[in-house]
Amino acid sequence: MITGAQRVQMALAHRPPDKVPIDFGGTFVTGIHVSLVGALRRHYRLEPGPVKVLDPGQMLGEVTDDLRAAMGIDTQCVPRLMTRFGFPNTDWKVWRMYDGVEVLVPGQFNFTLDENGDTLLYPQGDLSAPASARMPKGGCFFDAIIRQPPINEELLDPKDNLEDFAPVSPSELDHFESEAKRAAATGRAVVATFGGTALGDIYFVPGLGLKYPKGIRDVTEWYVSIHARRDYIHRVFAGQCEIALANLAKIAARVGDLVDVVYICGADFGTQKSSFCSVETFRELWMPYYQRLTSWIHKNTRWKVFKHSCGAVEKFIPSFIECGFDILNPVQCSAAGMDPERLKEAYGDTLVFWGGGVDTQQTLPFETPQQVREQVLRRCEILAPGGGFVFNAIHNLQAHTPVENVVAMIDAVHEFNGRT
Numbered sequence: 001m002i003t004g005a006q007r008v009q010m011a012l013a014h015r016p017p018d019k020v021p022i023d024f025g026g027t028f029v030t031g032i033h034v035s036l037v038g039a040l041r042r043h044y045r046l047e048p049g050p051v052k053v054l055d056p057g058q059m060l061g062e063v064t065d066d067l068r069a070a071m072g073i074d075t076q077c078v079p080r081l082m083t084r085f086g087f088p089n090t091d092w093k094v095w096r097m098y099d100g101v102e103v104l105v106p107g108q109f110n111f112t113l114d115e116n117g118d119t120l121l122y123p124q125g126d127l128s129a130p131a132s133a134r135m136p137k138g139g140c141f142f143d144a145i146i147r148q149p150p151i152n153e154e155l156l157d158p159k160d161n162l163e164d165f166a167p168v169s170p171s172e173l174d175h176f177e178s179e180a181k182r183a184a185a186t187g188r189a190v191v192a193t194f195g196g197t198a199l200g201d202i203y204f205v206p207g208l209g210l211k212y213p214k215g216i217r218d219v220t221e222w223y224v225s226i227h228a229r230r231d232y233i234h235r236v237f238a239g240q241c242e243i244a245l246a247n248l249a250k251i252a253a254r255v256g257d258l259v260d261v262v263y264i265c266g267a268d269f270g271t272q273k274s275s276f277c278s279v280e281t282f283r284e285l286w287m288p289y290y291q292r293l294t295s296w297i298h299k300n301t302r303w304k305v306f307k308h309s310c311g312a313v314e315k316f317i318p319s320f321i322e323c324g325f326d327i328l329n330p331v332q333c334s335a336a337g338m339d340p341e342r343l344k345e346a347y348g349d350t351l352v353f354w355g356g357g358v359d360t361q362q363t364l365p366f367e368t369p370q371q372v373r374e375q376v377l378r379r380c381e382i383l384a385p386g387g388g389f390v391f392n393a394i395h396n397l398q399a400h401t402p403v404e405n406v407v408a409m410i411d412a413v414h415e416f417n418g419r420t
Contacts, residue, residue, distance in 0.1 A: 004074030008189035008260060012304050012326065012352055014387045019417035020380055022391045022410070023354065025063030026075035026191035027263045028055045029308045029329060030355070032397040033140065034103050037061030039403040044070040050094055052104045054079055056121065057133065057208070058396060059141045061103070065186060071410050075390075076183035078192035078259065081175040085109075085132065086124040086164075086209025098138050120145075129211035140399035144206040148218035158235035160215030164207050165196050165240050168247040173254050180258040191306070193263040194251050196244045199237050199289055200226075201267045226277060230285065237289045245296055252301050261327065262303045264293060270311020273336045279315055287323055294324025306354065310395065312336040314343065321350055330394045331356030333379070340382045348388050355392040356383060358409050364393060365401045369408035376412035384416070 002010075002018050010017035023030050032040070037051045044067065052062040063073065081088050083106065091107025108125030120131035121142055133142035176194065183190040198204045205222050207213030215236075216222050216229070225233055267286070269276055277285075294305050307325040309316070314337040320328060331353045333340045340356055357379050358364050363372055383389040391413050397406060 004076075004186075004188035005184075005190070005260065007074050008390060011387045011390055012260070014349060014352070016385070016387050020384050020389060020391050020413060021074040021189070022072055022413055023075040023189075023191070024071065024073050024392065024397070025060075025068070026077045026189075026261075027193055027306065027308075027329075028058065028060055028079075029263075029266055029395060030392045031055065031058070031060035032063060033399040033401075034059050034061030035097070035099065035101050035140065035399045036397055036401055036403065036406065037063060037067070038101060038103075040071070040406060041067060043403050043407060046070065050102045050104045052089075052092060053095075053106075053109075054089060056083055056085060056105060056109055057142050057203075059097075059103075059399070060396060068186075068188070072414060074188055075191050075261075076186045076188040078176060078179045078183050078190060078255075080193055080195045081172050082195070082209075084204065084208050085121060097140070098135075123209050123211050126211055132206070132208040132210075144208055144219075146206055146218050147213055148216075148221060149212075149214060151216070151221070156229075156232065157215070158232055158239060160213075161217075161236045162239045162243070163214065164204065164210055165243045167243065168194075168196070168250055173250060176251055177254040180255040184258045189260045190258055191261045191263065192255070192259045192303075194247065196240070196247050197264045197293055199240060199265055199267060199286060200233070201265055203266055223276065226281065226285065233285060237285070241289045241292050244293060248293075248296060249300070257302055259301070259303050261306050262297065262301075263306045263308070264325070265290075266308040268308075268310045269316050270309060270313040270332070270335060272334075273312060275312060275315070279319060282316060283319055287319060290323040290325070298324060304352070310335075312338060314338055317343075317347055317351065321347070325351070327352040327354045327390075329354040330392070331383075332394050334359050334361060334394070340379060344383055344385075348383075348386065352388045352390065353383050354390040355394055357391045357413070358393050360394045360396075360398065360401075364405050364409065365398065367405070369402075369404050372405045372408045373412040373415075376409050377416055380413065380416040 007017045007021040087108035092104040095105040110125040117137035119135040121133040123132045135142045304326040306327040308329045312335040
């Protein structure tokens with residue numbers, strides 16, 4: 001009998017597996033909102049109780065082994081020990097969301113309510129520091145609070161933008177090793193996020209885990225700097241790259257071949273209809289550093305490299321491949337130029353499509369279970385032949401998505417797999 005790990009490995013090798021492998025919860029871009037995790041647990045009649053929030057920013061819930069088995073998921077995650085807010089995922093406590101749902105959050109998840117009833121979250125759990133994120137009253141996830149200090153061009157130092165990229169600690173190494181062993185023992189493919197490799201990922205630019213972030217921390221200012229302060233960005237990326245390579249060497253020595261896939265970066269290069277930069281800018285500014293990271297990984301490990309970028313990125317795909325990325329996610333088929341048939345024909349022999357299984361902007365949250373089923377079956381028909389496809393939705397499953405639509409999505413994948 002083929003295991004989930006073998007199924008994913010065959011897909012990664014562009015060989016037809018016995019079934020289309022499924023991932024949910026393998027990364028923080030293929031996850032499920034905590035409220036929806038709870039709804040799925042109720043649907044599958046699993047043990048009730050509050051769900052752990054593994055990513056307090058996006059409020060992504062833990063997909064436990066019993067839910068993975070119920071949904072037929074073939075992946076197992078190795079999450080980071082530290083959240084992006086600078087506190088660890090430990091010492092769980094109950095927290096009640098605006099809709100009354102009780103969840104489990106890390107012990108240093110410390111918050112206040114402002115005069116509007118918004119929830120403010122604090123870096124490293126320190127209530128004496130300025131809040132770094134806000135969940136609007138009635139909301140479901142946190143938005144970054146930009147805390148950009150005044151910029152003095154003469155004193156601007158790239159080291160300031162490296163403050164939240166540090167050498168991996170002994171406790172994190174112990175965590176990665178124990179989690180990788182636990183994940184591998186499940187028989188599922190092991191997907192790891194080690195951190196420290198996010199080159200310009202807007203998710204990290206504001207420095208939400210820092211009490212008093214310095215450098216360029218405003219998202220708009222960062223995009224301006226790509227053009228106006230390109231030498232500064234080069235120096236930041238070069239510094240990140242050195243830290244990341246040193247960390248990867250230490251981590252690889254501990255986890256070795258236990259890991260199948262490593263998540264590298266979630267920097268988005270596409271919008272719905274266009275892009276954040278030109279291909280020429282990507283190749284000049286990002287590519288040299290991506291190539292250093294992927295080259296080290298491919299030379300020293302058997303890990304496959306996972307790249308996330310939303311939007312209309314078809315024009316970047318040849319460069320992604322040249323960078324050494326093995327996997328593209330989320331495969332946003334609704335964006336301009338992202339027709340799945342065209343992508344499969346042009347790049348399916350080289351790049352693994354991890355996602356693209358159903359649209360999460362319109363189809364999954366707003367259409368009927370039958371319409372969801374039809375889209376999932378069609379996407380599988382297009383992307384599955386010859387391997388090179390791991391089923392996932394287009395980005396995380398969001399709060400308020402009808403649970404019957406999520407079940408219809410999962411059932412449709414199993415229906416397709418039953419045909420083979």
